[in-house]
Amino acid sequence: xxxxxxxxxxxxxxxxxxxxxxxxxxxxxxxxxxxxxxxxxxxxxxxxxxxxxxxxxxxxxxxxxxxxxxxxxxxxxxxxxxxxxxxxxxxxxxxxxxxxxxxxxxxxxxxxxxxxxxxxxxxxxxxxxxxxxxxxxxxxxxxxxxxxxxxxxxxxxxxxxxxxxxxxxxxxxxxxxxxxxxxxxxxxxxxxxxxxxxxxxxxxxxxxxxxxxxxxxxxxxxxxxxxxxxxxxxxxxxxxxxxxxxxxxxxxxxxxxxxxxxxxxxxxxxxxxxxxxxxxxxxxxxxxxxxxxxxxxxxxxxxxxxxxx
Amino acid sequence: xxxxxxxxxxxxxxxxxxxxxxxxxxxxxxxxxxxxxxxxxxxxxxxxxxxxxxxxxxxxxxxxxxxxxxxxxxxxxxxxxxxxxxxxxxxxxxxxxxxxxxxxxxxxxxxxxxxxxxxxxxxxxxxxxxxxxxxxxxxxxxxxxxxxxxxxxxxxxxxxxxxxxxxxxxxxxxxxxxxxxxxxxxxxxxxxxxxxxxxxxxxxxxxxxxxxxxxxxxxxxxxxxxxxxxxxxxxxxxxxxxxxxxxxxxxxxxxxxxxxxxxxxxxxxxxxxxxxxxxxx
Numbered sequence: 001x002x003x004x005x006x007x008x009x010x011x012x013x014x015x016x017x018x019x020x021x022x023x024x025x026x027x028x029x030x031x032x033x034x035x036x037x038x039x040x041x042x043x044x045x046x047x048x049x050x051x052x053x054x055x056x057x058x059x060x061x062x063x064x065x066x067x068x069x070x071x072x073x074x075x076x077x078x079x080x081x082x083x084x085x086x087x088x089x090x091x092x093x094x095x096x097x098x099x100x101x102x103x104x105x106x107x108x109x110x111x112x113x114x115x116x117x118x119x120x121x122x123x124x125x126x127x128x129x130x131x132x133x134x135x136x137x138x139x140x141x142x143x144x145x146x147x148x149x150x151x152x153x154x155x156x157x158x159x160x161x162x163x164x165x166x167x168x169x170x171x172x173x174x175x176x177x178x179x180x181x182x183x184x185x186x187x188x189x190x191x192x193x194x195x196x197x198x199x200x201x202x203x204x205x206x207x208x209x210x211x212x213x214x215x216x217x218x219x220x221x222x223x224x225x226x227x228x229x230x231x232x233x234x235x236x237x238x239x240x241x242x243x244x245x246x247x248x249x250x251x252x253x254x255x256x257x258x259x260x261x262x263x264x265x266x267x268x269x270x271x272x273x274x275x276x277x278x279x280x281x282x283x284x285x286x287x288x289x290x291x292x293x294x295x296x297x298x299x300x301x302x303x304x305x306x307x308x309x
Numbered sequence: 310x311x312x313x314x315x316x317x318x319x320x321x322x323x324x325x326x327x328x329x330x331x332x333x334x335x336x337x338x339x340x341x342x343x344x345x346x347x348x349x350x351x352x353x354x355x356x357x358x359x360x361x362x363x364x365x366x367x368x369x370x371x372x373x374x375x376x377x378x379x380x381x382x383x384x385x386x387x388x389x390x391x392x393x394x395x396x397x398x399x400x401x402x403x404x405x406x407x408x409x410x411x412x413x414x415x416x417x418x419x420x421x422x423x424x425x426x427x428x429x430x431x432x433x434x435x436x437x438x439x440x441x442x443x444x445x446x447x448x449x450x451x452x453x454x455x456x457x458x459x460x461x462x463x464x465x466x467x468x469x470x471x472x473x474x475x476x477x478x479x480x481x482x483x484x485x486x487x488x489x490x491x492x493x494x495x496x497x498x499x500x501x502x503x504x505x506x507x508x509x510x511x512x513x514x515x516x517x518x519x520x521x522x523x524x525x526x527x528x529x530x531x532x533x534x535x536x537x538x539x540x541x542x543x544x545x546x547x548x549x550x551x552x553x554x555x556x557x558x559x560x561x562x563x564x565x566x567x568x569x570x571x572x573x574x575x576x577x578x579x580x581x582x583x584x585x586x587x588x589x590x
Binding site for chain 1: 326327330331333334337338340341342343344345347348351360362363364405406408409411412413415416417418424427428431433434435436437438439440441442443444446447451459460462463465468480483484486487488491492493494496497518521522523524525528529540543544547554557558561564565568569571572573575576579580583584
């Protein structure tokens with residue numbers, strides 16, 4: 001505690017009183033519900049007001065993991081979540097780094113490129129999704145024309161589930177690459193130019209400069225971006241909602257939780273307001289994020305110690 | 310032989326690296342601008358023109374698409390709802406957040422460190438989706454604008470950004486102000502707030518964009534059409550007029566264009582918010 005200058009006695013309580021609303025809202029709306037997810041996962045809660053809630057122990061987890069076709073679908077969604085995370089993270093990370101290095105050169109118009117690539121970040125999932133639905137219009141749309149030129153065609157988002165899924169990955173990367181790039185750019189700007197000049201004088205080529213100066217000194221941004229990309233892509237599903245809807249063969253875990261918790265009917269897939277079950281699925285997704293996140297953190301920290309000492 | 314060699318050596322080398330960089334950057338620029346240009350082009354066309362040739366350039370300006378979208382999509386109503394939700398939730402949030410962040414940054418309340426940790430761990434906890442819904446339902450605020458706004462009056466990352474920034478404001482200021490008889494409440498609002506404007510701007514912009522673009526919460530919490538924000542309105546509009554791309558494109562464009570203009574002004578705040586804390590030292 002630091003010395004407080006604004007009075008004693010009763011006046012000393014003023015900062016506490018003013019702090020209270022913010023803490024209260026935070027606990028009520030974010031922290032409390034977040035922890036309560038674990039509690040709900042052991043019940044058969046529904047989304048209906050006044051409906052009785054029973055303690056069901058591990059039933060939701062057992063059902064999610066081991067019961068019939070539904071559990072097979074769940075595992076398929078889990079696998080898809082990991083595939084989505086892998087492709088989005090690696091491509092977005094690689095592309096973001098590559099573009100940041102290009103833009104960081106002394107190029108004319110670099111601000112225009114930077115602004116353009118970063119633009120989708122502000123538009124949000126709905127506009128991103130609708131813009132791309134139009135761009136991927138299968139009958140004579142721009143992308144269809146490009147494919148036509150190469151002598152092929154596609155239904156894009158309306159095609160095979162695997163194809164639609166691949167397009168969502170591409171659009172997710174398009175939408176968020178700007179954030180990765182911006183974080184790398186701010187990292188690049190902390191590297192002193194004298195360092196580059198020093199290795200250049202020693203006769204290093206571009207690749208060697210990148211390998212020996214840029215890459216190791218970029219470690220903090222590398223860590224931030226990898227962590228953000230992995231956690232973000234494991235939990236992302238808004239673009240699926242806008243681009244595809246709840247469609248068989250394309251669901252990821254986040255969407256599945258929403259659909260089981262709040263009801264979602266589309267084609268042959270019907271789900272109900274099973275909120276206890278959805279809470280169990282949330283916990284499983286959370287554990288997945290936790291395990292992967294911690295493993296990555298450990299690897300990154302070891303690497304940081306090795307590089308930065 | 311030696312003459313040509315000399316000529317090569319003295320001539321400025323072709324900057325292949327630069328040319329390559331530009332080629333790649335322009336390629337990606339097309340990928341980023343292309344979908345937007347397609348949107349503009351489609352919004353200017355009539356439906357028959359679009360069906361005949363989707364990518365062909367619009368030859369004239371069809372204002373009718375915009376009129377249709379404005380009326381049929383209940384654009385003014387939904388837009389007003391979005392503005393209302395965004396402004397009120399952000400205002401409540403930032404006001405409470407300043408009074409949380411300041412005493413924590415200064416150590417004016419007990420357990421400041423633990424309190425800050427409380428906000429940091431939120432980033433690593435399970436999603437609150439289900440219990441949050443039960444809470445709103447229990448409070449009788451389901452399908453109610455107040456319940457909807459309530460969902461958005463917290464944002465732990467913003468607190469962390471504010472705390473870090475307030476730490477750069479010299480502490481001597483507090484003592485001097487107190488000696489002059491300035492009270493705590495007035496000090497925070499009238500002296501600290503102007504000094505931390507850049508951080509406040511960053512947090513406000515990040516928070517407001519999140520609410521503005523939100524699509525999941527309105528799908529869950531709002532069933533009455535009169536309460537829809539514009540994002541939900543657009544999705545419904547797509548459901549009904551999905552095949553009428555010129556009108557849909559006009560609707561999307563009317564929302565996209567002002568956001569892009571705003572983006573150009575707010576870009577630096579968004580960037581500083583995203584990079585806050587990501588670069589050590």
